[in-house]
Amino acid sequence: MVEQRRFRVFRGTRQQGELKEYQVAAGEGMVVLDAVHAIQAEQAPDLAVRWNCKAGKCGSCSAEINGKPRLMCMTRISDYQAGETITVTPMKAFPVIKDLVTDVSWNYEVNKRIPAFQPRAPDAPDGTWRMYQYEVERPQEFRKCIECFLCQDVCHVLRAHGKHAEFMGPAFLVRAAVYEMHPLDEADRRSYLREAGGIGYCNITKCCTEVCPESITITDNAIIPLKERVVDANYDPIAALWRKLTG
């Protein structure tokens, strides 16, 4: 069951580029990344693409497929109608390096600045802690993040307004949420989130949640609770004092 499918793939650099057309013999179960590899192996060995696990676990093969931010390895060709051209372009919120590869180094810089995990003193004399499943499940949701940066790509604050210098983006709000909601953590990231992190830029359009390949409820479960913490700390000195007194 092999059918010829038509692809258009962005070829070029930051300065210039164009959509090039390729025909690919698509077999059963093939995903878009397989098609890109087939083009690379047979027609264009210099076609640049990032990938690693090919199983939706590493978040390397992020791109835009017919304009939608997606992982190429988890997008089946058969999800598109026969005869429909499949267009693959690099993520728009980041500078293109070449073809489908973008410069995502900004994300790594953002991560460096998030105040590190800081655990409370161990609970037991042997240096271990006690945490319960219901406590760890909340931050565990955020730990599913595979750093594909698709949420960064779709976020209009970054994509349309280019506020990279002022806003950390949903991916790193999720990262901060891991530690903020970690049962053992004692660091305070609220001033960081409000100032350098620019959490106020998020106006809860939930586009990030929609594109997350790991189905993390980014806006409702990570960003909104973080906004509440930041706001509480900032505007309610009595509550802040109370929290300080009671821990």
Place this chain on the structure above:
Amino acid sequence: MAAADLRTHDYDVVVIGAGGAGLRAAIEAGAQKAKVALVCKSLLGKAHTVMAEGGAAAALGNVMGEDNWRVHFRDTMRGGKMHNNWRMAQIHAQEAPDRVTELEAWGALFDRTPDGRINQRPFGGHTYSRLAHVGDRTGLEMIRVLQDRAVHAGLDVHMECTIVRLFVVGGRVAGALGYFRETGRFVLFRAGAVVLATGGIGKAWQITSNSWEYTGDGHALAYAAGAELIDMEFVQFHPTGMVWPPGVRGILVTEGVRGEGGVLKNAKGERFMFRYMPEMFKGDFAETEAEADAWVKGDRKKNRRPPELLTRDVVAKAIVREIAEGRGTEHGGVLLDIASKQSPDYIKQKLPSMYHQFKELAHVDITKDAMEIGPTTHYVMGGVKVDAETQESTVSGLFAVGEVGGGMHGANRLGGNSLSDLLVFGRRAGLHAAAKRGAPPSIPDADVEATMREALQPFERDGENPFAVQSALQAVMQRHASIIRDKSGLETALTELEKLKGRARNVGITGSREYNPGWHTAIDLRSLLVVSEATARAALERTESRGAHTRSDYPDSDERQAREQIVIKKEGERMVVRREAQPPLPADLIKLIKEGA
């Protein structure tokens, strides 16, 4: 090719590879106040460790208090068919609990026991529930914790940088040369200590769970630098990879499915593993379905483990046999069924990424239907010969750790022993590499120039497409050096590899040096050819079947070869193979293995 093309950095320790082992080594070397570079072939946090699903084996005894390092050591040696470096197996079993606990102090969120401690799941070959885990994405958790630890320690990370050569001057490591994928420009790292943590060689086969990175770079770099490789015949074929549809063939299905009660059935619906009990494990496993089911339901005192939890080599061979004898499925696999053993909610909680993977890629709901699975190339037990205490190779200042290191796992690795291996020996490698710091010998400019020139040669030729050569190599290894081997097949493999070497020397590249995967593949081919030849030669030399190495012309184990190691070394341009006896086990450990812990 002037100096302008080359950036130079000076470090105390250069760690090549940023999976669990490389990260752990770099963190430790940094903690010793060494100036450390962490060099990764992909972006940080994308290494193969993210794919590790089941967990990290450590005798914490949180779930079954009977567990301790002695039982873990015994399981590891028996799983490795007594071929392991005993001292590494001992260190690993003794130190794994501390390394796992340490991850918790760094922010890891393992699943919990009802009393709030780290939960542990059962796994193939482990006597007790031993794997600390996070659902079925333990590796992702581990790498993220280590990644943030390294980042916050301020270590220098060089991403998307492939190392093409190590320099050894006067018998000592002096540095490494690589190129950045983005620019295609070269970089020279000068350092007196280099830690290889480059992972495995699985890209040498067609059906594999491994990514593009797994081309055996560290094995090949060490070999070229004059270090010895051991155990290269021992390649683990994981019993459960996806088989359908064709686009996903080889993608891993975690052993956790069986750990959580999943059973293997052939196309006739028979639960066949009861028929494949090896002599060594008789009495340790359930003999009836009723007993196995009771164990899965939690009654673990009175009942024994299901035979699906036998070691990977045994299960993979059983599957191959079922298929060969005509009891396979339509697409050449067997069935893995958890739907009939656990509730949909339990499956989704314990195996969320498997649920997702099958739903998205195969349109199969694993809470309702069985998965079609078959063996896939997964892990190489063989690697650089290292000192058990320090992880230093036979070349001074060159260390190897994790999958690229050899010895720890013997003839077959137990599931869960890789993540703990990375932590235990990653720390040791980092510690000892930092101790080795000091001004490195100076690297002759001519050697650097020659290496760069050679790497760029494919651009000057109108030669064959490197992807075509890579795929031909994978076909040769899949056909002749896979799960079941024999003399004539392995000899054919060597003849074919010789021809492929010629083709690899003639590949040509179009386009620029910037992010050019054709060029990257041309360079990776050089590593793939070394590890493929090493595997075939070692497999030909070992005239017995043991663990993951199965010879149809020598179907039995030969006790005289049990502790004999096949050692591979470069002499001139030749790959030389020799046998070497491993040091005997101390009497107390022999007693422990024979009589139980």
